Amino acid sequence: MAKFFNSSIGKKLMMALMGLFLAVFLVVHLSINLLVLKNDGGESYQKAVEFMTSNVLIKIMEVFLFGSFALHIIYGIILQIQNWLARPVRYVKTNHSQTSFFSKYMIHTGLIIFIFLIIHFMNFYFVKLGWVAIPEGATHRHDFYNMVINLFKNPFYSWLYIIFMVLMGFHLHHAIQSAFQTMGWNHPIYTPIVKFIGVAYAILIPLGFAFIPFYVLYFF
């Protein structure tokens, strides 16, 4: 078993499985975020936040989630370093081979998502844990609604957030179909469907996330 997880294909399978789990998490996260837009002063959103912060099952899933993030990042870095070492002397002429464009920049877009994640934690998760002081305008540590609105009222923050979402879309564009290929799920009928769903996911999920700051900024 240890041999399997040390092999290149084993490590890639871990990347794929963790990545897909994170992709599912994004759907849950987005569906809660969209409640911000409901015109009820944040009541339903706060309810959802309360559920997510108190439910035992969610707490357990949270451990899996952080584990997945950590493994996805650690394996990603190990694989990337091995890949760089596999070609010590670079080509002078840049590669003109036909490739899927976004697949070449997974480590870069991944790093950007990681930077975003740190900012995101500073703004929300660490506030909840009490590691970061409660920002102005929020009444208590779980008052995510006011934290969100206050942050998104800032055009600089909102547009930075939107740019981060576009870059996350680049990462996701390659992610889904690549994960299926790594799992060995390549089929003449189903692979085109997987690719289509992968691209649709990579467009719709970041679009959903990016719509919230846009809406708060200009229509709230």
Add this chain to the structure above:
Amino acid sequence: MDFTLKIWRQENAKAKGRFETYHVTNISPDCSFLEMLDQLNEQLIQQKQMPICFDHDCREGICGMCSLYINGRPHGNDTGVTTCQLHMRRFKDGETIWIEPWRAKAFPVIRDLVVDRSAFDKIIQAGGYISVSTGGVPDANAIPIPKEKAELAMDAAQCIGCGACVAACKNASAMLFVAAKVSHLALLPQGQVEAKRRVKAMVAKMDELGFGNCTNTGACEAECPKEIKITNIARMNREFYKASLT
């Protein structure tokens, strides 16, 4: 046709290499890329200079010996061909052509444009075969194989082991080569007995030799002179999981 050539020259594996500029004139558009290099070498020999070393053998696209990374693409600017099948009419008259050796840690340069591809042999030696007792030639139809399977196995078996997949891959990964060899045997009844041992041994050898990891970028598939598909990589992954986890 006239060309300016920027060619990688390197005395031996240890020496520091450099690009040298050469000019060739009066090249027929119907001449192959290797024939163009032959003409350049004739010129160099006449000038009492060291000719350029490059790999070649059959010159009909089946041996897998010719390599060359031409203007940023393995085997040059054409699809489904080896360098010996690449014609000068594919280039513009007066064009500058950059010629580099395959670049990968597992393929060290021996001299000029020649690289050591014995890493591929080592992967094959690890398990890319079926063990049979030698004897009389078996009857062709003794083992029935469904047509579809035979076709897929033949598609995979087309791999000539040239290393273009490694050269094209941004990670210098040998996955397409290994996948072609694993698929070829995994699809046939003769390959079943050793299937599990084979895929594990070949993947372990590939990792050990310092090839990179696959990121499903698809450059290998785009540059393979035999147009081997990355569906073979998915098949190898399945075979590997089956062998490792069951």
